[in-house]
Amino acid sequence: DIQMTQSPASLSASLGETVSIECLASEGISNDLAWYQQKSGKSPQLLIYAASRLQDGVPSRFSGSGSGTRYSLKISGMQPEDEADYFCQQSYKYPLTFGSGTKLEIK
Amino acid sequence: QVQLKESGPGLVQPSQTLSLTCTVSGLSLTSNSVSWIRQPPGKGLEWMGVIWSNGGTDYNSAIKSRLSISRDTSKSQVFLKMNSLQTEDTAMYFCARMRTGNYWYFDFWGPGTMVTVSS
Numbered sequence: 036d037i038q039m040t041q042s043p044a045s046l047s048a049s050l051g052e053t054v055s056i057e058c059l060a061s062e063g064i065s066n067d068l069a070w071y072q073q074k075s076g077k078s079p080q081l082l083i084y085a086a087s088r089l090q091d092g093v094p095s096r097f098s099g100s101g102s103g104t105r106y107s108l109k110i111s112g113m114q115p116e117d118e119a120d121y122f123c124q125q126s127y128k129y130p131l132t133f134g135s136g137t138k139l140e141i142k
Numbered sequence: 143q144v145q146l147k148e149s150g151p152g153l154v155q156p157s158q159t160l161s162l163t164c165t166v167s168g169l170s171l172t173s174n175s176v177s178w179i180r181q182p183p184g185k186g187l188e189w190m191g192v193i194w195s196n197g198g199t200d201y202n203s204a205i206k207s208r209l210s211i212s213r214d215t216s217k218s219q220v221f222l223k224m225n226s227l228q229t230e231d232t233a234m235y236f237c238a239r240m241r242t243g244n245y246w247y248f249d250f251w252g253p254g255t256m257v258t259v260s261s
Contacts (some may be wrong), residue, residue: 053159066160066245067245067246069245069248071248075191077238077253078236078238078251078252078254079247079248079251080251081248084241084245084247085244085247085248090249096173120190120232122186122187123185124189124226124245124247124248126245126246129200129202129203130202130203130204131177131189131202131246132189133187133188133189134186136185136186136187
C-alpha cells in the first residue's frame with residue numbers, strides 16, 4: 036500500500052496568516068492527489084484534485100502544489116472558517132489511501 | 143443537486159453482519175461510481191471499496207474477505223455488507239461519489255452514519 040505521511044499533525048495559525056500542510060507519499064503518485072477539509076462533526080469536503088486543481092466553489096486562498104512524492108496544501112490568509120481537519124488522499128494505486136490528517140486551529 | 147445519504151442500524155453486535163444503504167439523488171448510478179469510506183472516532187479515513195458505473199466492484203484488500211458492495215439502480219441505492227464485525231469496525235461510515243477519468247477523487251459525500259460494534 037502507498038503510505039501517505041502528512042505533517043504537521045496539528046498547527047495553530049493567526050487570522051490572515053499563510054499556512055502550509057505537507058503530504059509525503061511512500062512512492063511517486065504522478066499528481067494523483069486530492070485534499071479534503073473536514074469540519075467538526077461533518078463529512079469531508081473536496082478542496083483540490085490532481086494535486087493543484089481547485090474544486091468549483093472553493094475559495095482561491097486554497098492552493099495545491101507538488102510532484103513525485105511531495106505535495107502541499109497552502110492557505111493564503113487564514114480565515115475563521117478554515118479551522119478544520121485536512122486530509123490528503125492518493126488514487127495512484129489500490130488501495131486508495133489517505134494521510135493521517137492535520138488539525139488546524141486559530142491561534 | 144447531487145445528494146447522498148447513508149442509513150443503517152447504529153449498533154451491531156460483535157461477529158454479526160453490518161448492512162448499510164446509501165441513497166443517492168441528482169445522479170444516476172449507471173453513469174456514476176460510488177465508494178464507501180469509514181472513519182473510526184478521532185482517527186483518519188479508510189477507503190473500503192467502490193462500485194463502478196458498470197456495476198463492477200473493487201475492494202480494499204485489507205477487508206476484501208469480509209466486504210460486499212452492491213446496488214439497486216432502480217431505487218438509486220448502493221449497499222454495503224460486511225461480516226464478522228469486531229469492535230475495531232466501530233466508525234462513521236460515509237458513501238461518496240467517486241469521480242473517475244484521469245484522476246480519481248470524491249466530490250460529493252453523504253453526512254455519514256455512525257456504527258458502533260458492541261455487545
